[in-house]
Amino acid sequence: MSKASSGTLYRGHEGMWSWVGHRVTxxxxxxFLLVHVLxxxxxxxxPGAYDxxxxxxxxxxxxxxxxxxxxxxxxxxxxxxxxxxxxFWKSGTKYHRQMLWGVLALWVxxxxxFSIRHLSIAFGGH
Amino acid sequence: MSADIAAPRSQRLDPKYVxxxxxxxxxxxxxxxxxxLSGVALIVLIFGHLFANLMLGEGITGINFGFVAGKWAxxxxxxxxxxxxxxxxxxxxxxxxxxxxxxxxxPVTRVWLKGILYVATIVIVVLGTLVIxxxxxxxxxxxxxxxQ
Ligand code: HEM
Ligand code: HEM
Numbered sequence: 001m002s003k004a005s006s007g008t009l010y011r012g013h014e015g016m017w018s019w020v021g022h023r024v025t026x027x028x029x030x031x032f033l034l035v036h037v038l039x040x041x042x043x044x045x046x047p048g049a050y051d052x053x054x055x056x057x058x059x060x061x062x063x064x065x066x067x068x069x070x071x072x073x074x075x076x077x078x079x080x081x082x083x084x085x086x087x088f089w090k091s092g093t094k095y096h097r098q099m100l101w102g103v104l105a106l107w108v109x110x111x112x113x114f115s116i117r118h119l120s121i122a123f124g125g126h
Numbered sequence: 127m128s129a130d131i132a133a134p135r136s137q138r139l140d141p142k143y144v145x146x147x148x149x150x151x152x153x154x155x156x157x158x159x160x161x162x163l164s165g166v167a168l169i170v171l172i173f174g175h176l177f178a179n180l181m182l183g184e185g186i187t188g189i190n191f192g193f194v195a196g197k198w199a200x201x202x203x204x205x206x207x208x209x210x211x212x213x214x215x216x217x218x219x220x221x222x223x224x225x226x227x228x229x230x231x232x233p234v235t236r237v238w239l240k241g242i243l244y245v246a247t248i249v250i251v252v253l254g255t256l257v258i259x260x261x262x263x264x265x266x267x268x269x270x271x272x273x274q
Contacts, residue, residue: 023225030218034246037211037254040194044257047191047265054189063186070180073172080165087162114181121185 014100022079025072032069063122067115074110078103157220164217171210195263204258211254219247 042050056062082099086092092099178197180186197203222243230236 026218026221027225029214030222033214033218034250037250037257041253041257043191043194043261050194051190057189058186066180066186070176073176077165077169077172081169084162084165117181118185121180121187 014097018079018082018100018103022076022083025076028069028072029076058122060123063119066122067111067118070114070118071107071111074114075103075107078106078110161217161220164213168210168213168217171206171213174206175210194261198258198261199263208255208258211258212251215247215251215254219243 039050039053042053057066079100082096082103085099086096179189198207223240226236226239226243230239
């Protein structure tokens with residue numbers, strides 16, 4: 001490949017980083033989901049067991065972890081939508097880079113709104 | 127002397143150039159399409175789940191046994207969670223399968239990793255489905271309104 005290569009649709013530059021980000025967030029969400037179904041299954045053990053585990057999700061440190069998880073999901077979801085548009089929309093390949101900036105902008109807006117609500121509940125000291 | 131050059135894909139090629147006839151073409155095609163269709167559905171399902179559980183009411187501090195009982199008293203949320211469970215698990219499993227194919231080069235490693243993946247998927251999907259449908263909010267002494 002020539003040194004002056006400007007990358008392709010999938011490799012190099014923004015395309016490469018968004019691809020790595022999509023892959024990493026996908027795996028993180030999958031691992032969370034395995035644990036999440038196990039912790040939800042405690043409702044079949046006893047209400048006390050479920051409530052005990054849920055109470056560990058309510059401390060401020062975990063709230064930061066939940067925010068990070070939601071950040072991963074929101075990025076994966078919006079970027080996934082971009083990949084779908086690249087594949088199915090006839091001008092998708094032409095605008096894939098602009099759409100990536102759109103993904104990042106939407107991601108920031110969603111996360112600011114989410115964090116304000118979620119962190120003020122979690123740190124609000126009920 | 128005239129060289130006889132067969133057209134590509136005419137199957138009149140020197141055997142050493144003929145690709146394996148066993149084709150996984152249509153399976154991979156369906157998997158590719160499924161990733162996109164399930165992705166669109168999952169946006170609605172997961173964003174709705176997160177909004178209902180973390181943004182509305184008391185958010186994370188309101189989640190306990192009674193909260194789950196309240197949601198699963200409504201069949202809409204039961205099927206919401208069921209669809210989310212199945213679609214997210216199949217989408218995630220297929221995604222991780224792709225990643226294993228990309229990074230695990232030795233056939234034995236691939237077989238083992240995928241075996242572990244599929245067993246984990248089946249266990250979680252079966253467990254999650256049973257939990258939704260066998261859920262019983264009425265423990266002895268319950269004060270929940272659905273149990274009165
Ligand atoms: C929120 C909605 C979601 C959307 C729109 C979405 C979309 C996508 C798309 C379009 C792909 C690319 C498939 C391909 O390259 O053929 C993908 C890959 C993937 N997704 Fe999702 N997804 C979503 C949710 C999830 C969830 C909940 C999980 C985990 C349980 C997940 C895990 C993965 C994994 C592991 C990959 C493979 C990544 C790779 O091959 O690099 N996704 N997703
Ligand atoms: C920190 C964020 C999250 C919280 C606090 C949370 C909370 C809950 C709660 C309270 C339930 C019980 C039933 C209900 O409310 O509908 C539940 C079930 C469920 N959640 Fe989440 N959730 C979170 C994130 C996620 C994500 C990201 C996914 C998908 C990838 C997900 C998938 C599910 C599924 C499939 C069930 C049903 C489990 C079963 O069948 O036993 N959740 N969650």
